[in-house]
Amino acid sequence: MADREYRDNFPKGALIGGAILLIVTLVFVATVRLADVAPAAQVPATTDAVKSRYLKFADADNGDVIVTAVDGAGGPQHIATLTPGTNGFLRAVMRGLVQARKIDDIGPSVPFKLSRLADGRLVLADPATHRRIYLRAFGPTNAAAFGRLLDDQPMGDADPQVARAQSTSHSP
Numbered sequence: 001m002a003d004r005e006y007r008d009n010f011p012k013g014a015l016i017g018g019a020i021l022l023i024v025t026l027v028f029v030a031t032v033r034l035a036d037v038a039p040a041a042q043v044p045a046t047t048d049a050v051k052s053r054y055l056k057f058a059d060a061d062n063g064d065v066i067v068t069a070v071d072g073a074g075g076p077q078h079i080a081t082l083t084p085g086t087n088g089f090l091r092a093v094m095r096g097l098v099q100a101r102k103i104d105d106i107g108p109s110v111p112f113k114l115s116r117l118a119d120g121r122l123v124l125a126d127p128a129t130h131r132r133i134y135l136r137a138f139g140p141t142n143a144a145a146f147g148r149l150l151d152d153q154p155m156g157d158a159d160p161q162v163a164r165a166q167s168t169s170h171s172p
């Protein structure tokens with residue numbers, strides 16, 4: 001008897017409204033998927049690179065990260081040594097890309113590609129996993145860390161934030 005009272009008291013309008021909402025949603029999603037509608041926010045894929053460099057990152061026994069450029073006929077060229085506690089954003093991005101390679105059972109033989117596009121954006125691409133990271137999304141300071149690798153600028157001994165913190169803490 002309790003079941004009958006429950007069925008009689010359940011609002012049929014809410015049930016019908018929920019069913020209509022579900023059907024409309026499914027029809028909308030199916031229409032968009034079948035019509036192959038492009039996403040509203042999409043990065044243009046045809047932007048040409050103004051400058052590119054192929055880079056390899058290797059861990060040293062002391063915790064340093066050795067950055068080597070592998071493009072050009074001159075063979076591998078050492079371009080930076082990132083000491084522990086420095087260049088945190090750069091290290092974190094590379095750690096994430098290397099982790100993705102490990103998941104896919106891909107070794108370090110394929111270099112990463114760092115490019116500056118015609119519109120000034122920096123893109124770090126992993127040809128092995130087809131992942132691309134648009135570095136401007138992380139702010140100008142973080143993108144500049146990778147820009148220094150592309151432009152043969154010295155990496156410095158520390159991140160700008162660390163250097164500022166150390167200079168203010170050691171001031172007399």
